[in-house]
Amino acid sequence: MILTVTLNPTLDKFYWVDALPLSLDQPEEAILIRATRSLTSAGGKGINVSTVLAAHGVETVALGFLAGHTGQIILQDLLSRGVTANFVWMPGENRTNVTVIAKGREYHPLLIHEEGPPVLEEALGIFLRKYERMVRRADYVVLGGAIPSGCPLDCYRTLVRIAHAAGARVVVHAGGEPLAHTIEEGPFLLKPDVRAELQLGGMPVGTAEEIVRAGKKVVEQGVGVCLISHHVTGDILVTRDGVWEFEARVPLTTFKNLVGADDALVGGLLVALLRGEGLVEAVRYGMAAAVATAEVEEKLCLDEAAIRRELAHVAVRQRGDG
Amino acid sequence: MKAYEFMRRDLTSVELETTVVHVIYLLHQSGLDSLPVVDEDGRVVGIISERDLIRALLPGYVDMLQSTAFLPSLDQLGRKLHEIGGKPIAEFMVREVIAARPDDSDLHLADLLIRKGLKQIPVLDDENRLVGVVRRIDLLHRLRR
Numbered sequence: 237m238i239l240t241v242t243l244n245p246t247l248d249k250f251y252w253v254d255a256l257p258l259s260l261d262q263p264e265e266a267i268l269i270r271a272t273r274s275l276t277s278a279g280g281k282g283i284n285v286s287t288v289l290a291a292h293g294v295e296t297v298a299l300g301f302l303a304g305h306t307g308q309i310i311l312q313d314l315l316s317r318g319v320t321a322n323f324v325w326m327p328g329e330n331r332t333n334v335t336v337i338a339k340g341r342e343y344h345p346l347l348i349h350e351e352g353p354p355v356l357e358e359a360l361g362i363f364l365r366k367y368e369r370m371v372r373r374a375d376y377v378v379l380g381g382a383i384p385s386g387c388p389l390d391c392y393r394t395l396v397r398i399a400h401a402a403g404a405r406v407v408v409h410a411g412g413e414p415l416a417h418t419i420e421e422g423p424f425l426l427k428p429d430v431r432a433e434l435q436l437g438g439m440p441v442g443t444a445e446e447i448v449r450a451g452k453k454v455v456e457q458g459v460g461v462c463l464i465s466h467h468v469t470g471d472i473l474v475t476r477d478g479v480w481e482f483e484a485r486v487p488l489t490t491f492k493n494l495v496g497a498d499d500a501l502v503g504g505l506l507v508a509l510l511r512g513e514g515l516v517e518a519v520r521y522g523m524a525a526a527v528a529t530a531e532v533e534e535k536l537c538l539d540e541a542a543i544r545r546e547l548a549h550v551a552v553r554q555r556g557d558g
Numbered sequence: 559m560k561a562y563e564f565m566r567r568d569l570t571s572v573e574l575e576t577t578v579v580h581v582i583y584l585l586h587q588s589g590l591d592s593l594p595v596v597d598e599d600g601r602v603v604g605i606i607s608e609r610d611l612i613r614a615l616l617p618g619y620v621d622m623l624q625s626t627a628f629l630p631s632l633d634q635l636g637r638k639l640h641e642i643g644g645k646p647i648a649e650f651m652v653r654e655v656i657a658a659r660p661d662d663s664d665l666h667l668a669d670l671l672i673r674k675g676l677k678q679i680p681v682l683d684d685e686n687r688l689v690g691v692v693r694r695i696d697l698l699h700r701l702r703r
Contacts, residue, residue: 297569308589315567320690322569325587365573369600373687 281380288503328353422458
């Protein structure tokens with residue numbers, strides 16, 4: 237079983253529009269933008285990973301905090317997708333993240349992200365006890381996304397420690413300080429979110445060389461492997477045994493929605509690992525899942541046949557400096 | 559069809575020490591009629607339902623007379639709730655758990671629900687850990703297809 241943790245779940249709302257105004261700044265009248273299509277789905281990194289896993293028939297349990305009417309919608313959506321849900325209910329309202337995608341500008345959408353409700357001490361205590369019980373049944377744990385207010389910034393480190401004590405492997409799919417705190421616990425895989433800051437553990441990751449240097453450093457510090465996005469269609473895998481560069485050879489013009497691509501990568505990678513694939517081949521499958529996801533309007537591509545078709549477009553080579 | 563094929567995979571549950579007021583909050587939030595109570599190993603050791611909570615709030619004579627006609631007002635229930643709201647749910651739960659297994663058939667589940675007059679049944683694995691819930695409405699919804 238794979239346990240995923242999403243401390244700050246979201247209801248993802250997507251709108252497709254023909255065009256966005258050139259500037260939203262200082263309008264002289266109200267701006268009306270008509271959507272040609274819209275979609276709503278449960279989200280947050282861990283939840284998205286669980287959705288991919290469930291679609292592949294992998295047993296997965298999603299943990300985190302739900303609140304209010306939005307929380308009810310998130311729960312119903314997850315259950316309808318075959319994900320087992322074990323959330324802590326708390327006062328407030330889960331956040332809604334809005335993505336507005338204009339024709340021809342698919343990889344520069346307009347994003348409006350809410351903050352999410354603060355987690356109360358009592359709810360955090362209930363969550364930790366629930367996590368301790370569930371982690372004993374898990375082969376892998378995925379810690380995904382931002383830390384909501386009320387949770388300590390180093391809480392992922394605590395969760396990694398508990399998972400290791402229970403014998404589970406941990407994937408940390410987050411960014412900034414919450415991810416950096418986990419390095420010393422030596423999780424199985426780090427998938428840093430470098431959208432906000434191009435750095436890992438204080439080291440820059442802007443170029444391929446910087447990624448390799450930072451990846452090697454965290455692996456030396458005890459992390460199993462490190463997988464970092466280099467650009468839209470490229471990822472670099474750093475392990476003790478070498479460094480591999482993955483490249484999806486697809487034109488960027490085929491991409492329709494990039495929001496869930498990184499989560500599809502992590503989900504696909506875990507699916508392949510559970511099927512007994514080696515790490516490099518598993519990352520290839522993850523990349524194929526990410527590309528297939530980027531090529532559909534829905535947040536995630538859950539069609540295994542479509543993912544398999546993309547495998548042919550994902551090239552991998554071992555780097556000489558690995 | 560087997561229970562695991564149509565059960566609701568919602569593992570919302572409470573612990574033995576969870577307070578009465580928190581259980582009421584959770585029942586309201588989840589829209590469920592009852593909640594499994596789990597021990598520290600995650601095994602289901604009891605069930606707490608709306609009915610059990612109402613019974614705990616009603617004066618003893620109501621149970622004896624089997625009628626609420628002698629109840630002067632709801633204020634009495636409010637006062638009682640204030641009194642027991644902070645108590646652990648272990649004091650009020652039903653310890654005899656009527657549960658299903660993932661491989662139980664829909665017919666067996668329908669029989670259990672009707673015969674025992676239940677709105678929902680927890681589905682437990684071999685170690686009595688919660689893996690899902692089957693509600694009456696889940697069976698009806700399935701029959702509708």
